[in-house]
Amino acid sequence: MATLPVTHTRLHLPGTAPTPKRPVRLVARDLDASELLAAHSHVWGQVTYALDGVVRVTVGNSTWIVPPMRAIWIPPKSLHEVATLEKAKLRALYVHADASPFKGEECEVLEVSSLLRELILAFAQVHSGEERETMLSSLILDELARSGTQPIRVALPDDKRLKALCELLIADPASPLTLDELAARVGASSRTLARLFERELGMSFSQWRQQVRLAHAAPLIARGLPLSHVAAELGYASQSAFSAMFKKTFGQSPTAFFANKVA
Template sequence: MPVKPVTHTRPLLSDMAPTPARPVRLIARDLDASELLAAHSHAWGQVTYAMDGVVRVTVASNTWIVPPMRAIWIPPRVVHEVETLEKARLRALYVHADVPLFEGGGCEVLDVSALLRELIVALARVDPGDSREAKLAALIIDEVSRSATLPIRVALPEDKRLKALCEKLIADPASPLTLDDWARQAGASGRTLARLFEKELGMSFSQWRQQVRLAHAAPLISRGLPLSRVAAELGYASQSAFSAMFKKTFGQSPSAFFAHKEVR
């Protein structure tokens, strides 16, 4: 399904820009599936969070699939694009550039705590200028800065043939096609594509595909799907094979990793 640029009315960014006096501002957008917030940047940082639904955030040569129990920190002046993979209640926290949250200039995937979720809900209900706004902002800044960061990132290539292949796999992570199958579609040899994976992404085709499948795992688990069905939808031969790969990446089994998550 083609993505649709977002065209509905929303506040001007200049009206919602954070300031030293109001360091955190919140933008709420309820979006349908396959809507696109085209590539843009701004002078402040942003925590992109979907209370419901799943979004895909793309920055340069990297993309992240972000389910409700996750958010992504985007530093100031970083060009980013947001696409809804399903209907989403998007909540964007604009954070003043002088607020120190994370070292370095890269994006970070955040584990959203129950407290942070409730603080975001509360901030959305506060009238502009209300005395509670400053208190909630301070708590949000503290909670975001304490959030655990997670290694959920899918690198994207520059080569057009390889990028087209990668986009198809992101859209259909369970595809059983081999690298040679994809090569025939791309009009190249399997050996050529294998070299491109190593050169542009620093990993093999199978390693990159595992990253894509794990990126899709959290949204499926957040919907309450049994692990056996998650494994099947992601193209794993068995639940145990999926669980083993998950544990190898995150250090915990899927059941243990999500045991403390409350998805509402």
């Protein structure tokens, strides 16, 4: 999978900051593939959601692949970066810090219910100062607080050599390259990299690679691809091998796990 050139996109739009009277604001961006909202932060929280398309959200030492059935809650003041993996209709909800639907300073992976999706679509159509804006804001905050899913988080390292290796596999999860072959590309021995995986990420190379492949599975399944195609796209030898790894990780088969998430 070739990495496309990255286009940087303007981060903040004027007049979109949430306030105590207007605690939820929405910014709509239709982005092409490989656009980048470079690392930035703000005093309000943000729900990053794409109506269509797939985005990658990176906060600190974690990254998430986010399909349309999921969103990411990013707490206030968190440095974050958003990149499009394919053409995407990005809908960012800015939430005033005092109205945050979540406690703590950790990102939350949210399951986007049919109701939440419809609320976001409706909110995009309201005008400033309308009573409907206030009502929809309250409903959105309530629905966000009720949302939840099993996060598929991909940990990122600090070591530059290991991070370069990780970026290669995130860009091409089906890559058949071994740790020895990848080590030659990033200028480190496989033994050194194996130690770094355990020390910085708390897991082996093979365990981390499985995380990446599973993270990429959700967007493919959301597109309606047969599981046999998903398995092949992600480098598994067979559909049964993919399903077995998925069930081992999440306790359910892919079909059962996504039954109510891709409708």
